[in-house]
Amino acid sequence: MEQISISHVKKIYYTGDVETIALDDISFSIKKGEFVAIVGPSGSGKSTLMHVLGALDTPTSGNYVLDGQDVSKLSKDQLAEIRNKKIGFVFQSFNLLARTTAVKNVALPMIYAGIPKQERTKKAEELLKEVGLGDRMTHTSSQLSGGQMQRVAIARALSMNPAIILADEPTGNISTVQAEEIMKIFQSLQKQGHTIVIITHESSIAAYAQRTIYIKDGKIEKEVKNGKK
Amino acid sequence: MDFFELLASSFEALTLNKVRTALAGLGIVIGIGAVIALVSLGQATQQSVQNSIQGLGANLLTISPGSQQTTGGVQGGFGSSQTLTLDDATAITAANFSSISKVSPEVSRRGQITAGRNNTNTSIIGATANYSGVHNVTMSSGTFITDQDVTGTRNVAVIGPTVVSDLFGGGDPTGQTIRINKIPFTIIGITVSKGGTGFANQDDIVFIPISTAQKTVFGIDYVTSIAMSAASADSITQAENDAGYLLLQRHKINSPTQADFSMFSQSDILSAASSVTGTFTALLAGIAAISLLVGGIGIMNIMLVTVIERTREIGLRKALGAKDNIVIAQFLIEAIILTIGGGIVGMILGILLSFGISILISLPFTISFYAIFLAIGVSGAIGIIFGWYPAKKAADLSPIEALRYE
Numbered sequence: 222m223e224q225i226s227i228s229h230v231k232k233i234y235y236t237g238d239v240e241t242i243a244l245d246d247i248s249f250s251i252k253k254g255e256f257v258a259i260v261g262p263s264g265s266g267k268s269t270l271m272h273v274l275g276a277l278d279t280p281t282s283g284n285y286v287l288d289g290q291d292v293s294k295l296s297k298d299q300l301a302e303i304r305n306k307k308i309g310f311v312f313q314s315f316n317l318l319a320r321t322t323a324v325k326n327v328a329l330p331m332i333y334a335g336i337p338k339q340e341r342t343k344k345a346e347e348l349l350k351e352v353g354l355g356d357r358m359t360h361t362s363s364q365l366s367g368g369q370m371q372r373v374a375i376a377r378a379l380s381m382n383p384a385i386i387l388a389d390e391p392t393g394n395i396s397t398v399q400a401e402e403i404m405k406i407f408q409s410l411q412k413q414g415h416t417i418v419i420i421t422h423e424s425s426i427a428a429y430a431q432r433t434i435y436i437k438d439g440k441i442e443k444e445v446k447n448g449k450k
Numbered sequence: 451m452d453f454f455e456l457l458a459s460s461f462e463a464l465t466l467n468k469v470r471t472a473l474a475g476l477g478i479v480i481g482i483g484a485v486i487a488l489v490s491l492g493q494a495t496q497q498s499v500q501n502s503i504q505g506l507g508a509n510l511l512t513i514s515p516g517s518q519q520t521t522g523g524v525q526g527g528f529g530s531s532q533t534l535t536l537d538d539a540t541a542i543t544a545a546n547f548s549s550i551s552k553v554s555p556e557v558s559r560r561g562q563i564t565a566g567r568n569n570t571n572t573s574i575i576g577a578t579a580n581y582s583g584v585h586n587v588t589m590s591s592g593t594f595i596t597d598q599d600v601t602g603t604r605n606v607a608v609i610g611p612t613v614v615s616d617l618f619g620g621g622d623p624t625g626q627t628i629r630i631n632k633i634p635f636t637i638i639g640i641t642v643s644k645g646g647t648g649f650a651n652q653d654d655i656v657f658i659p660i661s662t663a664q665k666t667v668f669g670i671d672y673v674t675s676i677a678m679s680a681a682s683a684d685s686i687t688q689a690e691n692d693a694g695y696l697l698l699q700r701h702k703i704n705s706p707t708q709a710d711f712s713m714f715s716q717s718d719i720l721s722a723a724s725s726v727t728g729t730f731t732a733l734l735a736g737i738a739a740i741s742l743l744v745g746g747i748g749i750m751n752i753m754l755v756t757v758i759e760r761t762r763e764i765g766l767r768k769a770l771g772a773k774d775n776i777v778i779a780q781f782l783i784e785a786i787i788l789t790i791g792g793g794i795v796g797m798i799l800g801i802l803l804s805f806g807i808s809i810l811i812s813l814p815f816t817i818s819f820y821a822i823f824l825a826i827g828v829s830g831a832i833g834i835i836f837g838w839y840p841a842k843k844a845a846d847l848s849p850i851e852a853l854r855y856e
Contacts, residue, residue: 277769277850298773304849305771316766316853320466332455333771377770
């Protein structure tokens with residue numbers, strides 16, 4: 222079953238009279254429970270692809286079907302709902318709320334979904350235990366290391382039980398040792414049945430995924446199936 | 451996401467950065483506090499002036515000796531002549547005008563009085579029994595000057611509370627002796643404080659029988675003024691005419707323009723004073739309006755900075771599924787909480803300030819509700835408009851741009 226289906230997606234930016242083609246007729250699909258890495262140098266269009274996949278932006282043309290729903294032509298508020306319910310974001314710079322506890326950070330997407338407070342807190346605590354932060358639940362962001370912050374962010378991404386987890390350079394701001402731990406968490410999440418898409422420029426990180434899609438100049442350069450790591 | 455969730459998360463955001471919240475609130479507190487305190491101060495002054503003028507006596511009409519225009523002569527100064535006599539007062543009383551209820555001839559001068567080793571310079575008033583009724587004098591102990599005191603030319607005195615504290619340092623000196631021009635007087639009563647300060651101090655005063663004042667103390671046969679109570683506020687003009695024409699007749703003057711006396715009523719003073727204090731209140735309100743404006747600009751700046759500072763947070767919230775309206779609503783609620791909170795603190799501060807000032811300079815304590823509504827309305831509007839506008843701008847940004855914002 223296909224979780225993500227991208228067909229003939231184009232994204233063109235206009236700056237004055239200058240036309241920049243960021244994505245040029247891209248088509249691919251990702252199956253449910255798959256762990257895919259999207260790799261490309263800077264300027265290749267992989268960030269734009271991530272924005273489209275994350276429903277943060279809509280393509281100029283082409284279709285994007287996520288979990289059976291075409292999201293390429295939705296309104297701002299509908300996109301917000303898609304982001305809330307179907308996508309779990311993990312950012313390079315963590316993007317946790319400052320001076321706020323780990324539990325409250327994890328619970329944030331559930332607030333916007335209208336889940337009652339008790340249920341939110343219970344779910345957030347469970348998720349934090351799952352990512353190995355059972356003893357850091359009431360710590361604020363500034364009291365956590367980079368790796369720990371990213372684990373809070375992963376717990377937050379899981380909180381709405383999304384269709385896909387979308388990670389943008391999740392290891393870019395943390396040490397190599399911690400990066401390995403983070404990637405192992407992603408692997409175990411995939412084993413539990415989550416669909417995971419990682420955007421990176423490092424092939425060593427991409428190697429944790431089952432399949433790597435290489436992007437260059439807004440086009441798919443090649444697709445490679447990875448061996449077990 | 452329901453309203454209470456929004457309210458809770460707004461409260462949480464406000465408590466997360468206490469310094470920022472306090473600074474934003476301070477602008478509102480100062481703006482509202484200043485307006486309430488200043489306008490209340492203006493109103494208190496107005497009321498104080500009115501009180502002390504009304505304290506001079508209800509429906510009071512005063513006849514003062516004026517300068518008589520002599521043919522080819524020199525015009526004398528106001529009050530310099532000696533044209534009013536005790537007989538004039540008696541004649542007005544005898545005429546039994548329905549417009550005039552009481553007549554009080556008076557002799558007043560400043561003089562030195564002593565009691566033991568203490569002495570003070572004060573107003574000495576030669577009065578009749580009618581004085582207390584005309585001028586609203588009430589006694590805290592003893593009695594006022596009586597008709598018997600006047601006919602008997604007795605050496606008795608009624609003194610004001612300021613004189614009591616100046617000469618005796620407090621207590622009740624009734625029965626003790628004071629000396630006016632070395633002549634001993636027995637104190638028979640103390641008046642109740644009327645308030646007022648400086649030249650208008652109606653507590654720094656000594657009353658003696660008018661007969662004693664004229665014959666024994668000052669050695670004169672004229673009076674310095676004749677005060678009258680009009681029967682009612684409506685009969686003041688009639689009283690002025692009745693007494694005026696009688697005096698013209700007695701003084702054998704044909705035209706009122708050549709009168710050797712002048713008359714003025716309490717309502718003249720009141721309207722003059724009201725226009726002065728009105729201007730004063732307007733001035734204070736002007737200063738208060740400037741503080742409100744400055745406070746408003748303070749709120750505006752903090753709100754703008756707060757929202758700009760939180761652009762990334764807004765981006766994140768939107769990425770995690772917050773709709774634009776939710777983002778705007780949260781900032782708007784934060785602004786409203788700040789404005790209401792600051793407004794309440796500012797109101798309390800303003801009322802406390804007014805209270806402090808009223809005690810410090812002994813003014814009546816009044817609160818201007820008009821000022822409270824105005825201040826809270828204006829700063830509330832500023833807080834909400836400048837909370838909403840930047841939030842709307844931030845919510846309109848795409849989440850990608852907001853997240854990238856440095």
